[in-house]
Amino acid sequence: MTQQAPRPGAGRAASAPLVGNASEPTLFEFSSPGRRAYSLRTTGVPGLSAKELIPAEYLRDDALELAEVSERDLVGHFTRLAHRQYCVDLGAYPLGSCTMKYNPKICDEAASLRSFAGVHPSTPVRAAQGWMQILVELEEMLCSITGMAAATLQPAAGAAGELTGLLLMRAFHEARGDHRSKVIIPDSAHGTNPASVTLGGYEVVTVGSDGRGFVNVAQLKDALGPDIAGIMLTNPNTLGLFEEDIVEIARLVHEVGGLLYYDGANLNPILGVVRPGDMGFDIVHMNLHKTFATPHGGGGPGAGPVAVSQRLVGYLPGPRPVRSAAASDEFILEQPAHSIGRVHTYYGNSLVLLRAWTYIRLNGAEGLRRVADVAVLNANWLREKLRGFYDFPYDHPVMHECVISVSSLKKTTGVRALDVAKRLLEFGFHAPTVYFPLIVDEALMIEPTETESPETIAALAAALVEIAQEAAREREEGTALTAAHAPRSTPVQRVDEARAARQLVSTFDARR
Amino acid sequence: MPDFVPHTHEDVVQMLEFLGLKSTEELFSAIPEAIRLAGGLALDKGLSEADVAAELARIGQRNLTTGAERNGLVCFAGGGSYDHEIPAVTRALAGRSEFVTAYTPYQPEVAQGVLEALFEYQTFISRITGLPISNSSLYDGSAALVEAVNLAVAETHSSRVIVSTGIHPNWRRVLATFAKGTGHEIEEVRLVDGLTDWNSVPGDKGGCVVVGFPNYVGAIESLAKARSLADRLGALLVVCQDPVSAGLLHSPGLHGADVVVGEAQAFGTALSFGGPYLGFFACAERLVRRLPGRLVGETIDLGGTRSYVTTLRAREQDIRREKASSNVCTNETLMAITAAIQLGWLGTEGIREIAIAGARAANYARGCFADDPDISFATHAPMFREFALRLPIPASEAIDRLLDEGYLAGIALREGYEGTDLEETMLLAFTERRTKEEIDHFASALRKVVRR
Incomplete structure (x- = not known):
């Protein structure tokens, strides 16, 4: 048997966990002719050939190539993908207007x-x-x-x-x-x-x-x-x-x-x-x-x-x-x-x-009312903890979410709403909704939901305060702005969105 | 009742104090007193998890379900919803909470898992349909069809939409509903012996021609004929594909289709009483700027590492607002990831195997009725894995009787086929799960009930 050059995904399937910022190859890169994961029921139905069943003019000429992987590789691949994904089950997800509350099992x-x-x-x-x-x-x-x-x-x-x-x-x-x-x-x-x-x-x-x-x-x-x-x-x-x-x-x-x-x-x-x-x-x-x-x-x-x-x-x-x-x-x-x-x-x-x-x-009637009470309580509590560190463009008590602005911070330090959002990822929180609603400059729209504990909300507030203070400190010291280059500790760093649109590669087959 | 809110009474008191409030009621002072709900919601008290589970078990007993369990029905119904194998590996991976409880991948740095899985899904759909561009999912087959028609009308500037009645009757209904807003003029084309009678379509202008491949009644349509009509009208050709057929049959994108859409529930999603399902949508490269829904693209991060991100976002509703050609936001990502896993499980050989197994079972079942004096075939066009039977009694009656014999016997063609020779015929579907023994017993049971 001749030795083949290692395939891009080969070896990774031996259950090696992700190391550092290594990317996960696509399923297609694990494919090797003859491997398979599927098995089907024994049916006893006579095994006629395709040509006996369907006129040849409709039959495809070549096999439909999908992927040829073992069940073990399939599981390894999608498990590693799961490890590169944030979710509510992992932690707070304060995306405004999205109501990312805990989903009961x-x-x-x-x-x-x-x-x-x-x-x-x-x-x-x-x-x-x-x-x-x-x-x-x-x-x-x-x-x-x-x-x-x-x-x-x-x-x-x-x-x-x-x-x-x-x-x-x-x-x-x-x-x-x-x-x-x-x-x-x-x-x-x-x-x-x-x-x-x-x-x-x-x-x-x-x-x-x-x-x-x-x-x-x-x-x-x-x-x-x-x-x-x-x-x-x-x-x-x-x-x-x-x-x-x-x-x-x-x-x-x-x-x-x-x-x-x-x-x-x-x-x-x-x-x-x-x-x-x-x-x-x-x-x-x-x-x-x-x-x-x-x-x-x-x-x-x-x-x-x-x-x-x-x-x-x-x-x-x-x-x-x-x-x-x-x-x-x-x-x-x-x-x-x-x-x-x-x-x-x-x-x-x-x-x-x-x-x-x-x-x-x-939940019943009482449980749902408690949802509303605490959703509103959390949003207001979080908002008050951020007072003095961010702008409050429409300064009233809020309902389920608050919209704060990074406008002043941007003027004094250059750090934008997007930078704050990206930096927050490094504190283990999902980012809030950014640049929405459109009527607020440099908007961060934060919806903590009722299922996050006071401790979690306090930690979220502390992280947002730290990001603002860090930017002010760095500007004063003249050092590089951490937030402007965040995140670095996530599975990938800030991605080049312009390149994705300019050179569209939306399938594995479109790779050049 | 369970409490999904972690706050203790002391927590609430302290937080209110911090806000300078005395009660939670004061949180709502912005709401005018006159419209506030007095006395709370008129709902039952909350129940414990165990009590709700028991209630669900009781209610569930009122459903006749497909499957091997006691009283499970053997399923010969299809029509876009198919009883395919769903292996443990698909259930286990698709059920991971990282996929289930994530939001739309707005922050790609922490969403590479969902994004890469969708990139793989797009690749699979592109290969199945034979078109280079696939979006990352729509609600279901009907939603995908509506979006395809909207795209075609926008591209051709003609609102004349020619639809074969070989399209799922409920999809045609959905299309008609949404046409009330967009003003499309829909013309339905009749079937003759299961195949669309394109020759009956007059004129030389149109925006869109829609054909099923195979169609809803199981027949394999000629894509060449549909294409030549589209050319005569200057229209786009939209093909509604049974994606399982691609294991054996042509990929429509390689045979004249501009847009290929359909229902991909067959790839790993349970019958689910009709939803959530998975609408797929693929198109030619030149149409990408009109693509509805989300699209994942490959790129690199600041460190040069390969990464994925939603791209060509300028098409989407949150940016284009009233100028957007589609309002889709939330789609069916979890079902798309499920399909990617299932297609990985099936692989190149498996998709061919399930396609041919369905065709073999259909062919075998057809043989069982070939010489029956009371039962005949509703159409004689070449078929893939579905066909309709004409019975001496209305199909709905036969289906009702067969429930008591342990069969979900098929679908009675009614809505959408009123006044045609297909009305009250029984549409049967076959997958790799149907055994010879099941088909034999079903054939005897059917013969028995139609003679009763």
Whole structure:
């Protein structure tokens, strides 16, 4: 047998842990012809050849090359990748507006139960009564939490929920022969809001914030008219502030025949305190992967149910699981009279919905109220610990998150929000959201959530204070700014984003 | 009830004191008194973990599930959701909390695990589809189709969308729902003996032609014919691919497709009552600036070490806001990582094996009904691993009866096939998990129930 040159990944699979900043080769670099991990059931089905089964004109000419690795290499590779990944289970993740709270393990176990995970979505409803019960009960719980009449669980994420809400808005107006063309969005809104409005076939009208960080009511009044289909609001807003004029805003929008849409990205701090329905909202979307602790999976799956007030129930996506008139513990599917149609192939991200059901059952009314209390307590406590070290652009007590600015620090030292975020990684914390909301210069948006202990929050505050002091000290001494070159102790250092965009290599095969 | 909040009573008191407050209620003083919720939420009291687990077990008993357990159904239903093998290694790796409990990789320095796994996923999807660019996932097959159509309309400036009725009927419904916002004009094209009747499409202009490969009723469509229609109309060709078929059949990107999308639940994700699933999306290089969702690219860090980062971010909604062509933010990263693991497990040989095993089982089952006087084939076009049967009773009735015999017998074609010769036929699907014995017994059970 001839000796081959060592392959790039060869040897690493012998279970060597990562050393220093060595990168992990891709799975393709572990591939060696003839290795395999798979094994399949013995079926006894006659083993006809491809040509006996399918006309040759459709058959591929070459094998579809994937990778050829052993199970041991597969496990080694993905375990080493896992070791190069930060996650909530490791530590605090204070990303503003993302609500990265701890995800209870029992919820994962619920989602892996064969009696739920093994059910095919085309199973006749009579054989999926358990699923129907979960979906209907979750809908009822979410309506109770938001103060709305009914909900659809179909949208697979927040943005899908937003678009569903806008289509509901459109259907509602059009059923009245009322053709409206614009939707109002405050300048502090999440980027998905304006994108969803465009896809909903509406034009965006942006309304500014006033000096206090709230919707500018005078500007809103000027924007309102018969062409306004509605307004999309996040409350508390992305500054972490509760819109104190919400009742007045609701009255003004309803007066011109518009609807109020509630972006539920920031629902966490109002659980059991105040409900969007009671504020006057007509349409509410919720991010179950935020408020209801379903894990984010590195960027999904999420779930974005949409709840509506009574006058919009008939437009909800269908078919909807509902309790049968005959017996309250029997469930059927029903098509709402003026349904906008399906927004998901089946019922939504069912296993995410099951996790949220489990989370709400564990917490109950009192547990959810405690979530809100401590989420708000943590955010305010952290904020006060940072006073004097960073700028507080809109200086009010906050709800679930606080937005601070690195503006002064940047002027005196040159250290930017991005640098603070990167330096924080070296203290063992995930970075906050940076440069958002857009209305704050050099913004750091910090959401500690209720599941981080006072000790953890104190350590986070101390790290942020140390970063500011370190920068001031280094500037004074004229030494290099540590934060400007951070992080160095992470699996990789600051990455060259411009190069990634300039020379696009998005697959292993595109490597030159 | 369990308490996921670590704060003791003393902690809360001390923190409030630091803020100069006397009670947690004062934290909410910005909220007008008039709208505050009096008396708390109308929800049941919280339950212990053990009590919730017991309740879930009770409710779960009301589901008939697929699988080998007592009362488990043998699954012949497919239609985009398939009963494939999910090995222990996929479950163990995809269940690691580093993948499960991470957020979107906004800070690449501490997210190389997710980013590199997505880079591998993109490579797999690129090879399966035969197109150079794959995003890092969308919600499911229907969402991927909607995004593909939006891309095609934007690229061609024509909102005329020609869709084969060989596309999943629910995907067509979802497409119609979102078209109410975008204003696309959708024209559905009928099937003749399982294949799309492209000749019936008039005109010389259009934005998009959508075909299934294989299609929803199991037939293998001619990509050449769909391509020539797209050329006549000046449209993009969007192919909805069953990605498992690539183990045996052409990769559509090498046979005329501009965009290939589909559902990749088959790669390691359980049936899950329909979600979360995995929408895949691949396109030609020239369309990359219109790609929806996230894209991972390779780069280097300051020290020159190979690293990964989300790239071409300027396409995305948080930057383009109302000018964005897609609003996707959260996607299905965990399912994409799961697929990368599963495809690593299957490997070059395994993907061919599961593809041919499905085709063999379908072929064998077809043989079981070949000479049956009461049961006939709904279509005669070449098939991959699915086909529809015409029964002497409505398919929905047969499926209902077969539940009691231990089978999830298939899908009754109804919604989306109203008034066609496929209405109330029964669509069957086969994977590497179906044995000869299961198929034999199923065939006898089906014969029995249709004659009852």
